[in-house]
Structures are given as C-alpha cells and as structure tokens.
Amino acid sequence: MTRISCDECSRADVLRAVAGRGLPAIEPGMPTPAGTGLTRRNFVARSLGLALSVYGVGRLNLFEEGIAAAATGPQSPILVTVFLQGGADALSMLYPEGDPLYRTFRSQLAVSGGTPFAEDPRLSWNPALSPFAQLHGEGKVTVMPAIGYDHPDQSHFTSRHFWEVGATNASLLSGWMGRYLDAVGTLDNPLQGLSLTGSLQPTLATARVPVAAIDGPDQYGFWVPGVWGEVETRMLDAIGALGRVPTHDPALSSATSVTAHADRLRRQLKPFASSGTVVPAVPYPTGDSFPKQLQGLAAMIAAGLPLRCVALEGAGQYDTHAGQATALTPALTTTAASLFAFQRDLEARGVADRVLTLVWTEFGRRAKENGGGTDHGAAGAAFLIGTRAAGTQVGEFPGLSTGLDADGNVRATSDFRGVYASLLEQWLDFDASRVIPGVAKFSRPHLVK
Amino acid sequence: MGVPVYQGQFDVLHAERLLWRAGFGPRPGEAEALAKLGLARAVHSLLHPGNERLVGPAPHDAKGHPLAPADAWGHDHCWWLDRMVRTSRPLVERMTLVWHDWFATSNSGVGDQKLMLHQNDLFRRHGLGSFEQLLVDVTRDPAMLVWLNGTQNTKDAPNENYAREMMELFTLGADRGAYTERDVREQARALTGFTNRWKPGKGVYDFHFDSTRHDTGTKRVFHKAGRFDWHGACKLCLEQPQHASFFVRKLWSYFIPTPPGGATETALERLYRNGYEVRPVVQAILQHPALYDGPRMVKPPIVHLAGLLRRLDAGITTTDWAWIGQLSGQQLFYPPNVAGWDDSRWLDTATYRGRWIGVQRILDERKLDPGHPPAHQPGDASGVLDKALAFWKKPPLTAGTHAALLQFAQTAIADAGKAQWKRQQYPILVENALRQLIAVSPDMQTS
Numbered sequence: 081m082t083r084i085s086c087d088e089c090s091r092a093d094v095l096r097a098v099a100g101r102g103l104p105a106i107e108p109g110m111p112t113p114a115g116t117g118l119t120r121r122n123f124v125a126r127s128l129g130l131a132l133s134v135y136g137v138g139r140l141n142l143f144e145e146g147i148a149a150a151a152t153g154p155q156s157p158i159l160v161t162v163f164l165q166g167g168a169d170a171l172s173m174l175y176p177e178g179d180p181l182y183r184t185f186r187s188q189l190a191v192s193g194g195t196p197f198a199e200d201p202r203l204s205w206n207p208a209l210s211p212f213a214q215l216h217g218e219g220k221v222t223v224m225p226a227i228g229y230d231h232p233d234q235s236h237f238t239s240r241h242f243w244e245v246g247a248t249n250a251s252l253l254s255g256w257m258g259r260y261l262d263a264v265g266t267l268d269n270p271l272q273g274l275s276l277t278g279s280l281q282p283t284l285a286t287a288r289v290p291v292a293a294i295d296g297p298d299q300y301g302f303w304v305p306g307v308w309g310e311v312e313t314r315m316l317d318a319i320g321a322l323g324r325v326p327t328h329d330p331a332l333s334s335a336t337s338v339t340a341h342a343d344r345l346r347r348q349l350k351p352f353a354s355s356g357t358v359v360p361a362v363p364y365p366t367g368d369s370f371p372k373q374l375q376g377l378a379a380m381i382a383a384g385l386p387l388r389c390v391a392l393e394g395a396g397q398y399d400t401h402a403g404q405a406t407a408l409t410p411a412l413t414t415t416a417a418s419l420f421a422f423q424r425d426l427e428a429r430g431v432a433d434r435v436l437t438l439v440w441t442e443f444g445r446r447a448k449e450n451g452g453g454t455d456h457g458a459a460g461a462a463f464l465i466g467t468r469a470a471g472t473q474v475g476e477f478p479g480l481s482t483g484l485d486a487d488g489n490v491r492a493t494s495d496f497r498g499v500y501a502s503l504l505e506q507w508l509d510f511d512a513s514r515v516i517p518g519v520a521k522f523s524r525p526h527l528v529k
Numbered sequence: 530m531g532v533p534v535y536q537g538q539f540d541v542l543h544a545e546r547l548l549w550r551a552g553f554g555p556r557p558g559e560a561e562a563l564a565k566l567g568l569a570r571a572v573h574s575l576l577h578p579g580n581e582r583l584v585g586p587a588p589h590d591a592k593g594h595p596l597a598p599a600d601a602w603g604h605d606h607c608w609w610l611d612r613m614v615r616t617s618r619p620l621v622e623r624m625t626l627v628w629h630d631w632f633a634t635s636n637s638g639v640g641d642q643k644l645m646l647h648q649n650d651l652f653r654r655h656g657l658g659s660f661e662q663l664l665v666d667v668t669r670d671p672a673m674l675v676w677l678n679g680t681q682n683t684k685d686a687p688n689e690n691y692a693r694e695m696m697e698l699f700t701l702g703a704d705r706g707a708y709t710e711r712d713v714r715e716q717a718r719a720l721t722g723f724t725n726r727w728k729p730g731k732g733v734y735d736f737h738f739d740s741t742r743h744d745t746g747t748k749r750v751f752h753k754a755g756r757f758d759w760h761g762a763c764k765l766c767l768e769q770p771q772h773a774s775f776f777v778r779k780l781w782s783y784f785i786p787t788p789p790g791g792a793t794e795t796a797l798e799r800l801y802r803n804g805y806e807v808r809p810v811v812q813a814i815l816q817h818p819a820l821y822d823g824p825r826m827v828k829p830p831i832v833h834l835a836g837l838l839r840r841l842d843a844g845i846t847t848t849d850w851a852w853i854g855q856l857s858g859q860q861l862f863y864p865p866n867v868a869g870w871d872d873s874r875w876l877d878t879a880t881y882r883g884r885w886i887g888v889q890r891i892l893d894e895r896k897l898d899p900g901h902p903p904a905h906q907p908g909d910a911s912g913v914l915d916k917a918l919a920f921w922k923k924p925p926l927t928a929g930t931h932a933a934l935l936q937f938a939q940t941a942i943a944d945a946g947k948a949q950w951k952r953q954q955y956p957i958l959v960e961n962a963l964r965q966l967i968a969v970s971p972d973m974q975t976s
Contacts, residue, residue, distance in 0.1 A: 165866070234710060235693070235703045237868050250704045270878060279858050279865075280877035293879035295856070300878075302885055306896035306961035310944045315962040318937035322970055325929035331786065331825040332927070335971035338876040342885075345878050397637075401690040402681040451686030453678070456693070487710055 157507050158381060159257065160390045160437040161283060162419065164411075166399030167236065169454055170444035170461035170490065172408055173209055174225050174477070178202035181480035185448045189404055199223070199473045208412035211420030212463060219471040220423065222464040222527060224499065226475055226483070228492030232443060232458035236399070240442035244282040246500050247517045255283040256500055257389040258291070259515045260508065265289035265388065270345045271380075272388045276373040281391035290341040296376040297352040297385075300345060319343040351383060352376075361428035364421040370395040371418035378425040381435065388508075398441060402453040415439075419465060427467070436466040436507055436528070440496070447480055447488055458489035462499070464527055468507070474499065474525040498522035532796040532813040535821045539568040542925055543821050549828060549976030550784050551575050551815055552619025554836030556584070557922050572815045576657065576808055578618040585615050588845035596848070599643045603851025605636070606861040609649065610854075611845040613835040624656035624811070625649065626831070627783050629861070632667050632699060633869035634676045636862045641732055644672040645862045660776065661805040664700065664763050669723065671736040677867065680725045680736065682717060684744035692716035692762070694867050700766040700775065707771040708751065715748040716765070719757035767805060773798040780810060782872065785819045786826045793817065825975040827875045830857035834887045837968055840922045841891070849890055857883025876974070888968040896961050899954035908956050910938035917963035926972045934966060 175191040176182045179202055183190050195213050197203040203225065205213040215221045229248055233239045242248045246256025254262070257273060265272045266289060273284040273291030280293045294300055307315055323340025327333050352358065358379045364371040373392055381387060395418065396411020419437065426432040444460035459478075475494030477483070483491050501512035501519050506528040512519045537543075544563040548555045552575070555563075563571045588596050588611035590604075598608035616622045629652055636645045648670050655663040667673050668691070674680045677691035693713045701707035708716075722743030726735040738759070748757050750765050757765065766772060777797040781789050789797065801810050814820070828836070831854060838844075854860040858880035864870055897903070907913050914935055918924070926934075941959045945951035967973060 233703075234713075235697050236866070237697070238703050275877070275879070278856070278879050280874055280879075282874075285874075293877040294882075295879060300882065302882065304889055304962055304965040305893045306899065307958050307965075309958075311941045311955055311958040311962060314937055314941040314944065315966065318933065318962070318966055321933040321937065322930060322966065325927070325933055325971065327927070327929065327971070329824050329975075331827050331975040332971050334876055335827060335974045338878060338881050339969075339971055342878045342881045399690075401688050402678045450688050451681065451683070453681070453688065455689045 155434065156388065157509075158387050158390065158435045159503060159507060160377070160392070160435060161257070161281075162392050162394050162415070162437060162439045163240075163281070163283075164394045164398045164415070164439065164441040165240075166397045166441075167239075167443045167445055167456055168398035168412075168441040168460060169400060169404065169408065169457075170225065170459065171447065171454075172404070173206050173412065173461045174203045174223065175206060176202050176477060176480060177204040179480045181447075185480060187449070188452060189449045189454070197223070200225070200477055202479070203477055206409075206412060208409050209416045211416040212465075215420065215423060215465060216471070220465060220467055220469055222469045222471055223473045224462040224464075224475055224494050225473060225477040226444075226459040226490055226493045227440075227462045227496055227499065228443065228459035229495055229497070230492070232485075232489065232492070234443065234456040234458070234487075234489075236442055236456070241282070243440060243442055243496055244285075246497060246515065249517065252517075253285065254287050255281070255285040256515055257283050257391070258286040260504060260510060261291065261389060262286050262288040263514055264510065268344060269348075269386050270341045271348050271386050274377075274380075274387055274390045276377055276390065276392045281393075283391050284389060290337070290344065292341065292345050294345070294349070296358065296372060297349055297380050298355055298357050298376065300349045301353055302342075302346060316343075316346070319346075348385065352379070360421070360425050362421055362424045364425075365414055365417045368395045368414050368418070370414060371421060374418055374422040375425070378422055378429065378431075381426065381431050382429040394439065400445070400453050401450070401455060404449075404453045423465060432467045436464060436468060436503070438499075438503065439463040439465065444490055447484055447490060458485060458487070459492035462496070464499075464503075468528050470526050470529045472526070474527070494525065495522050498524055499527065502527040530792060530796055532793055532800065532816075533818055534816045535568055535818040537818075537821065539571065539821075540564055543568075544571060545925065546821065546976055547571060547575075547815065548619065549832070549836065550820060550826065552623050553613045553832050554839055554976070556839045556842065568816060572812055575620040575815070576812055578621060581621070582617040583612070583615040584617060585842055586844035591847045591849075596845070599646055601848075603848050605642050605645060606851040606854050607845050607848045608646075609861050610831065610835060610838075610850050613831065614838045614843070614845065620811075621653060621656045623832075624807070625652045626829075627780070628652035628656065628663065630783075630864065630869035630872075631779070632673065633864035633867050634672050635864050635866070639672045639675045641672070641675070642862070644675065644733070648672040649862075655807075657808040657811060659805050660801075660807055661763070661767055663807075664767065665760065667699075668695070668720070668759055668763055669736070669738070671725070671733070674723050674725065674736055675733060679720065680723045682721050682723065683742045684718070684721050687714070687717040687721060687744070689713050689717040692720055695720075695762070696766060698868055700772050701769055702771070702775040702779075705771055705775075707769060707775075712750050715750045716762050718744040718746070719748050719750065719762040719765075720759045722759065773802050777801055777810065780807075781814055784811075784814050785817065785823060787819055787823050789817075789819070793819075827975050829870070829872070829875060830854065830859040830880065830884060830887075831861060833857075833884060833974055837888065837891060837921075837973075840924075841895075843891065846894070847890070850887075853883060853887045853890060855883075856880070857887055881969075884974065885965070885969050888965055891968075892961065892964055895964075897957045899957040902953060902957055906956060908942070908952070910935055910942050910959075913942070913956050913960050914938050914963055917960050917967055920964050921967055921973075924967065924973060926967070926970065930970050930972050934963060934970075937966070938963060 172191050191206050194204040194207045244255050245252040261273045270290040270292035275281040275293040278295045284291045320343040358376050360375045395414035400407050440462045441460045445454035445457040478491050497516050501516050502524040504510045504512040541560050541564045545560040596604045596608050598605045613622050678688045679691045682688040696708045697703045722738050724739045725733050727733050938959050945955040
C-alpha cells in the first residue's frame with residue numbers, strides 16, 4: 081500500500097475528471113506529493129488496511145462512532161437520483177421508430193438499430209441504453225416516456241429548479257428530498273443526504289438538518305504539513321470547535337455550519353479513510369467520474385452507512401443544440417453501463433432491495449431537429465431502476481401527430497410531482513403532502529412492488 | 530434622489546472589507562493605505578487604477594517552467610490566478626471575474642484555451658466600460674459563438690441557444706414576464722449569420738458574419754417588428770424596459786449580499802440608463818452603506834485563495850491550483866454551466882475540503898520544522914497563536930474564533946506534559962496547525 085494523503089486522493093480525482101473530458105492527463109507540471117517514503121501516515125494506513133482485510137468491508141460499521149450513531153436502520157430504504165444535465169432527448173432514448181412522423185422530424189438525427197420496447201411497439205431502446213433494456217426485461221425498470229408538467233418552462237434553470245424543489249414554484253428554496261430529510265433526518269448525520277458530485281445538489285437543500293457533498297467516500301481526509309500525533313488529533317477536534325462558534329451573521333453562520341458538518345462527516349467516513357477501501361463487486365466502466373461515484377456509493381451502502389437520499393449527475397451533458405449525433409451516444413452509453421454495473425454491484429452485495437434509482441432530466445427536446453441538433457422541448461423521459469421498481473410504464477408516449485403542444489414539443493403524460501409523491505409514499509413510507517405542495521392534484525402511479 | 534453613500538467612519542477594517550469585495554483582499558499595508566484616503570478617494574482609486582503593474586515574482590510550474598495558458602491543461606486557471614494575486618488593478622480583475630460568471634462560457638464546450646483567453650481579454654478591456662459594447666462584443670466573440678452554437682444558427686436551421694440565454698441570463702432574467710417563447714424564436718432568427726471554418730489540427734477559426742446565412746425577413750420581438758440582425762437583437766434587449774432592473778440587481782449581488790431596496794434600485798437604474806456605463810454603477814455600489822454596515826459575504830473560492838497568496842506576497846510556483854480550484858468549486862474557464870457559478874452555494878462539505886487543501890498547499894512550502902525550532906520560538910499558547918496570526922498579517926478574527934483557536938493551542942501544548950522533546954516540538958506543530966485553522970476559519974472564508 082502506498083502512502084495515503086489528500087494530495088494523492090485529489091490527484092486521482094482530477095485525473096479521473098480530466099479523463100472524463102477526454103483531455104490529456106495533466107502529468108506535466110504536477111509535483112510529486114510532498115513527503116514520499118515511509119511515514120507515520122503510511123504506518124497507520126497499513127494498519128487500517130490490515131484491519132480491513134480481516135474484517136472485510138461489510139463489517140466496517142464495527143469501527144466507528146459515526147456508524148454507531150447511525151440514525152437509519154440497516155433496512156431503511158435509500159433513494160438515489162441521477163440528473164441528466166441539459167435536457168436529454170427523450171425521442172432518442174426511447175425513439176418512436178413506429179411513428180410515421182419520426183423520420184420527417186428527425187431526418188438527420190433519427191436513431192436506429194435498437195431493440196423494441198416491450199410495453200409499446202411504437203418505441204425502441206437506443207442501442208446505447210441496451211443495459212436499461214436488459215434490466216427492463218428483468219422487471220427492474222419503470223419507464224416514464226413523457227414526463228413533465230403543465231405549462232412547461234423551456235429555461236434549463238427554471239425547469240431544473242421545478243424538478244429540484246418538487247413544485248412549479250420559482251421561489252421555493254429547499255429541495256424536495258431536502259424537505260423529506262428535514263422531516264425525518266437528524267442533526268448529527270450529514271450522510272443522510274449525500275451529493276456525490278463534488279458539490280451540493282439542490283434537490284438535497286435542507287432548511288434544518290445537515291447534508292453532505294463529497295467526491296468519493298475515500299476522499300475525505302484532512303491533514304496539514306508539519307502536524308501529527310496528538311497535536312493532529314487536537315487539530316481535527318478544533319475543526320469541530322470552529323464549527324460551534326456562535327454568530328448571528330448569515331454568511332459566518334453558513335461557514336460555521338459547513339465547518340461543523342465537515343467535522344462530523346470526516347468522522348462518519350473514517351472507515352474509508354485509506355485507499356483500497358472501495359472494492360466493487362463487479363466491473364464498472366472506466367474513464368469517467370460517474371461510475372467511480374457509483375462504486376463508492378455501493379460500497380457505502382454495503383458498509384451500512386446511514387444514507388437516505390443520494391444525488392448524482394449522469395455522465396456527459398445533454399444540451400444537444402448541435403452535434404447531437406456524436407455527443408449523445410457516448411453520454412448515454414457511459415451513463416447506462418454505469419447504472420447497470422451499480423445495479424449488479426448492489427445485487428452481488430445483497431443490498432439491492434434497499435435501493436431505488438430515479439434517472440431524470442429537466443425537459444426533453446423539440447420534436448423537430450434544428451439541423452444537427454435539437455432545441456429545448458417539454459416532456460422528457462425518466463427511469464426508475466431497482467429490484468423493487470414495479471417495472472410497468474407510467475404514462476405513455478403521446479405520439480408525434482397529436483401529442484405535440486403549440487410549440488412543437490412533446491406533451492407530458494405523467495407529472496413529476498405525482499412520481500415524487502409515489503416515491504415518498506410507496507418507497508420511503510412518508511406522507512407526501514408534507515413534502516410536495518398541492519399533492520392532492522396529482523395521481524400517484526404505482527411505482528414500487 | 531441619488532444613491533445613498535456611506536457616511537460613517539472609514540477605517541482599516543472597512544478598507545479591508547472593500548478590498549475583499551472589490552478585489553482579492555489586501556496585500557500587506559494596502560488596507561492601511563486605502564483607509565487613509567477616505568471612502569470616496571479609496572473607491573476612486575480602485576475605479577481609476579492607471580496602467581497595470583504586476584507585483585512580485587513571475588509565475589511558473591513546479592519545474593520552474595513558464596506557464597502555457599493557451600495550451601496546457603490547468604495553466605489557464607493558474608495564469609489568471611497569478612494575475613489576481615499580482616495585479617495593481619484588483620477591481621479590473623474582479624470585474625473580469627464578474628463578467629466571466631455573467632456571460633459564463635466553459636472551455637468544456639469550447640475546447641480551445643486560446644479562444645477562452647481571447648474572451649477573457651474582452652472582459653478585462655470592458656470590465657468597467659460600456660455594457661452595450663460588452664454585449665455586442667460578447668455576441669460576436671468566438672468562444673461564445675462556439676459555446677452557444679452561434680455559428681450553427683442559420684436562416685434555414687435556426688438554433689435558439691444563444692437567443693434564449695442572452696435574454697434569460699445576460700440581459701432580462703427568467704420568470705419576470707420579460708420575453709416569450711416566441712421572442713426566443715424571433716431573436717434566434719435575428720441572430721443568424723455567424724459562421725466559422727474548421728480544419729483538423731487547427732480547430733475552429735475565421736469567425737465572421739456571412740450575410741447569405743442570415744435571415745433577412747421581418748421579425749417580431751417584444752411587440753416590435755423589423756428586419757433585425759444581431760446588432761438589433763442586442764439593442765432590443767438593452768432597450769427592453771426590464772433590462773435595467775435586471776442589470777442593476779445582478780451587478781449589485783456580486784458585491785453586497787442583501788437586496789438593494791426600492792429607492793437605491795431606482796437610483797441605480799437611473800444611473801445605468803444614462804449610457805449603459807458600468808463604472809458609475811459600480812462606484813455607487815462600492816460607496817453604499819450596505820457594503821460597510823451590512824452582513825458578511827462568503828468569498829468565492831478563487832477570491833479566498835488569491836487573497837491568502839496576496840497576504841503572503843506569494844507567487845504561483847505550481848499548477849496544482851487548477852485541480853484545487855476544481856475541488857473547491859471554482860475552476861476558472863470551467864463554470865458549471867451557462868448560468869455561471871451558484872454564488873449562493875459556495876460552501877458545502879466537499880468545497881470546504883477543497884479550500885482546506887488549497888491552504889494546505891500554500892503551507893506545504895512554508896511549514897515549520899519541529900526538528901529545527903527557530904530562535905525565540907514561544908512555548909505558550911497565546912504566544913504561538915500571535916505568531917500564527919502574524920504569519921497571515923494579523924487578519925481580524927471574531928472573539929469566538931480567537932477563543933476556539935486559543936483553546937486548541939492550550940490543550941495541545943498541555944498534552945506535551947513533562948516530556949522534554951514534546952515540550953520543544955509541540956508548540957511548532959501547533960503553530961503549523963494554527964496557520965491552517967486560521968486560513969480556513971469561518972472568519973477568513975467570509976468578508
């Protein structure tokens with residue numbers, strides 16, 4: 081085992097991120113991390129590595145206070161959301177091969193070569209989504225082929241915000257999962273709401289309880305050059321002390337809170353404090369940060385960490401105004417293959433029944449292409465994945481002849497707020513009216529078996 | 530009625546806050562010098578800084594080679610960070626950052642650092658000039674034309690990307706009823722006509738307007754009809770009645786965390802409408818009482834970092850700053866999307882750790898070696914804390930933070946007990962730790 085330091089974790093992180101963008105690795109100019117060679121840190125890492133190999137990842141929760149204080153039980157359900165940023169083109173994901181207008185509207189961009197969607201003979205799976213097709217065949221995917229809301233907003237940021245806050249309300253600040261966490265969460269568990277994208281996802285924004293953002297569970301160490309031993313322990317404790325200094329200033333208060341949450345989170349993630357602690361049970365795609373984040377997530381779930389709601393972003397970006405043919409395929413391929421590996425990983429670890437994953441995007445795209453791309457549209461596609469997903473489609477594809485609105489965009493046949501309400505009620509066993517404003521107006525689809 | 534002006538005492542603490550909000554914090558002695566000028570002359574000096582001088586050593590990578598901002602990954606970030614650290618015109622550089630966030634363009638979509646630097650220069654030149662000129666130049670800027678598909682927008686296949694964001698994010702704002710979906714489509718038609726060439730190895734080049742690609746027909750925008758072109762599209766946005774309030778509120782939000790309030794806003798709008806000049810509006814904001822009497826702001830990660838380097842008179846000696854920028858939530862030239870960074874959410878547990886690593890990287894080259902204690906090394910907690918504060922040029926800390934740091938130092942030094950080697954070494958370990966804790970304290974992350 082090599083020396084563990086934040087330098088190395090961060091470097092691994094950036095190499096991944098860079099690789100994901102297809103840019104050259106940034107070796108030139110990167111210094112060797114300070115202090116290579118055998119150090120106390122190395123020794124500790126070795127000891128912990130040994131302990132891990134003895135107990136195995138599944139027993140990590142014997143180690144640490146954070147887990148001992150877990151506010152969720154080992155069987156509590158976990159909801160994972162994966163955001164496809166930019167407005168993914170539903171008409172390319174489940175493409176309407178059987179709709180006579182499809183090739184008229186998409187003379188350059190029409191997809192072909194996919195397998196039929198068993199629940200609707202008009203639709204076919206994009207070949208890049210064949211992992212979804214396979215899971216669908218196993219009854220583990222619920223498809224929402226045209227999901228959205230009335231009076232669709234074609235701004236990325238407004239529509240995304242609606243989905244994030246769980247209401248068509250531009251001024252609501254807390255995320256829909258954040259409000260759920262405010263109701264059921266605790267003040268000492270940042271992991272209950274976890275962003276794995278390196279920054280906080282707004283769906284998880286809370287008003288009361290802490291939530292966390294990390295790059296990966298094995299990347300949350302803190303150290304300082306020229307500090308070790310007892311002094312280092314005291315220094316780490318001092319982070320917590322800085323997080324307890326009272327203040328009335330809002331900005332100071334937010335900086336103080338995040339300091340306290342960082343302190344708490346570091347303690348919660350101690351089982352993963354050395355490298356080699358995230359060992360996937362199945363192979364994942366490489367060359368992108370998304371599959372890496374899912375690997376970390378599966379390991380955390382298997383280790384019994386107290387997660388409730390998790391937010392990630394899928395690989396690639398989906399705002400395909402131009403160059404759609406070349407941009408969309410790799411993004412969908414990596415996203416679907418990664419989620420497939422994640423599902424298999426959870427199954428292999430015996431925790432698949434605890435996890436449902438919702439894949440969503442802020443809107444679909446215009447039915448008519450603009451040349452090489454597509455502009456902003458209305459209804460998009462969403463997918464719910466997991467062994468407990470009901471596996472029957474919600475809403476249906478409305479067709480291109482009568483299913484378009486006045487702007488030439490696909491009309492929604494299901495409402496995202498109804499889906500959220502069903503997830504709250506059927507999966508999280510929680511009163512949806514406490515989270516989704518005006519929930520009585522929305523029909524609740526059957527989502528969980 | 531004019532915009533209210535701060536009338537209270539303008540001392541070193543006020544000058545320090547002004548330098549953080551309008552720049553990247555003080556270099557040693559700068560806050561004191563600025564305070565002596567008084568508020569009006571202090572603000573004037575920031576707005577009229579004269580020719581740029583770069584103070585301190587030239588930047589280089591860890592091997593001592595000069596940076597290659599147009600070519601090497603991450604060197605663009607380090608190149609601009611260096612300018613923030615060494616510039617004698619902090620407000621010009623800060624405005625450049627404001628426009629980078631306002632007209633957020635990411636090299637993840639542009640894929641050409643030369644074009645990004647070209648755009649950056651545009652933001653610097655117009656930083657305090659005319660917003661009208663800025664909007665016109667951004668609209669035909671090659672990086673922007675690539676980023677929002679301006680050169681793929683033709684009369685036969687209009688592409689709405691730039692038209693929408695120009696109104697939603699750059700000039701009018703969403704959810705205010707300022708424009709309709711029809712306006713988006715009509716503006717897209719007005720904006721048709723730009724094109725560029727592309728060659729393997731060379732990439733995109735030769736950006737220009739080609740009238741054969743332009744839709745010369747009549748468009749109807751904001752209830753006005755005309756054969757508008759891209760210049761017309763810009764003008765329509767500026768003259769739309771809701772533009773001035775959008776502009777003023779957005780610009781204000783970069784400097785002051787609380788909203789301006791009705792009277793101030795009206796006065797700022799009047800100031801702005803008189804020629805779309807940026808400088809007088811910034812001047813009024815920087816003199817406003819809310820900047821000095823009001824609550825703190827979270828420093829953007831790059832401002833926090835540049836400010837720490839300025840305090841130490843430190844230069845750029847590594848390109849680690851690029852990935853550290855990524856971890857702390859702000860890699861220059863890579864905003865997360867066209868809306869820019871979310872300035873209301875700089876801090877979370879991940880970006881906190883990114884800031885921690887940034888400070889750690891600064892301190893790595895400067896750590897005290899406990900094996901070789903300096904002469905006159907204090908052994909008591911309060912002496913060690915004073916020394917660590919002096920390292921950072923005595924930043925003003927709240928009493929609560931000071932007490933927490935002192936408590937840490939006392940406890941950690943007491944751990945040494947009677948062991949001679951610990952009594953010698955622990956004060957030095959504690960000083961290293963205090964330097965880190967001071968720089969990441971809530972106080973230092975806000976101004």
